Amino acid sequence: SDLYAMGIVNCDNMLMLLGVAVDLSEKERDIIVSMFIKGFKDAADSAETKVRGGQTVRCPWLLLGGVASSVAADEEIIRVDQAKPGDVLVLTKPIGGQVAVNSYEWLKKKNGRVEELGLDEGKIVRAFQQVTEQMTRLNRYALSSSLATSSCHLIPLDIL
Template identity: 35%
Template sequence: MNNEYKLTKFVQAAGCAAKMGPGDLKQTLCNLNNKDEQVLVGFDTSDDAGVFQIDENLALVQTVDFITPVVDDPYVYGQIAAANSLSDIFAMGAEVKTALNIVGFDKTNIAKDALALILKGGNDKIRECGGVLLGGHTIETPEMYYGLSVTGVINPKEIIRNNSAKAGDVLILTKPLGMGILTTAIKRDLIDLNLTKHCAQIMASLNYIASKIMRKYKVSSCTDITGFGLLGHAFECINENISFCISSNEVPFVKEAYDLAKNGVLPGGSKRNIKFMEDKVLYKDGLDDTIKAILCDAQTSGGLLIAMNKDDAKEFVKELEDFSFGYAKIIAEVIPRGKKEIIIS
């Protein structure tokens, strides 16, 4: 990895840890109206992308996302930012078609040749999943950020929503947690190059293959785990009939994140998530506070959280093993509505 550009040293928060908190965001959006008969999925259900119907067999799936640097290598940062943006399309079960770059360039601290590497990293990820870059827009900003506006397509009958899980389903998580903690540690020079590379590989890996494989099965719901953490995004997936019972022992995370979090290495976004979720979760007695922090950790380019029946889930995890760094696991059961929306055992 090329760390000479020190990208992470010139931003206050790394990646999706810079995201506005879920409570503040909900209040901000409450007066906006997107009602239209062709809008199949709007922002009222906090789904991963919007869906606009063209005809009975075709709908556009649209999303936008951008992040500050999470690693110091420009090319790898571009890959991760693009993977993070593209993921919303995959969570809906759609195919990526086109993308536009969104760039805020910090010319005071970052050399212009770094920007070329960032954009190349992003373009390589767009092409990896069959998409095409059409252009973009760049402005000068006090802090660097990069991401994509992405358009995908789907048959309207095949849309996978985030809030349609059913009692009896299980939940699969396809990537490990801990990226908010670990990218904060990268920014503070607290971890070695090998661990940095491992984290970068996980974040730069597309959810494309996981999305393609899951469509072979009968999936009830899907979302991706990013800035609101596992529990925050899981909360967005719950409808009035169900609760999620998550086994804390089954949730995969990069093991080095535990000691870092225990020693106070936690981004501001994760702290906001912990506070937002505190009255929405029933934790088992004696659950380690560090594990609670990891469950709420703000992820960048995290995995998919998929609901399907248990037998299919076992086969899916086996099929995905070679594409998930061995981290994909069944982590929870969907149960009839309990005392809280989320129960941690």
């Protein structure tokens, strides 16, 4: 996402960062890790790049992340400081994804937050499903098809 947010649509290299939960059984680990690796490779294929390395560690939770890198000429990079008043703001994903994920976690943990806030359980599940589907899509072409003059990558807490 960071590369795409700078208008760089060609990723030269990917590294996979994998955390394997220590409390998984050997069978669970074999199934889950192979699915994680396949999904990561499929995403790299969609981005027309290769996974060329990474790191795997054992830790208390499942973790999957990555590092993307590319070489680009300075004039190819779209920067946030190039924004001007009147520019059009284009969002590549809806705002509120982290809220949907957090609400779903509260629902699963049954910690009372959903009831305390008067949230609708059905709407929480639907929002989580939508966000999950949206997170599986690359932002690769969002800027390449626009007349972007400036760009940035928002993380969930940037909105707050």
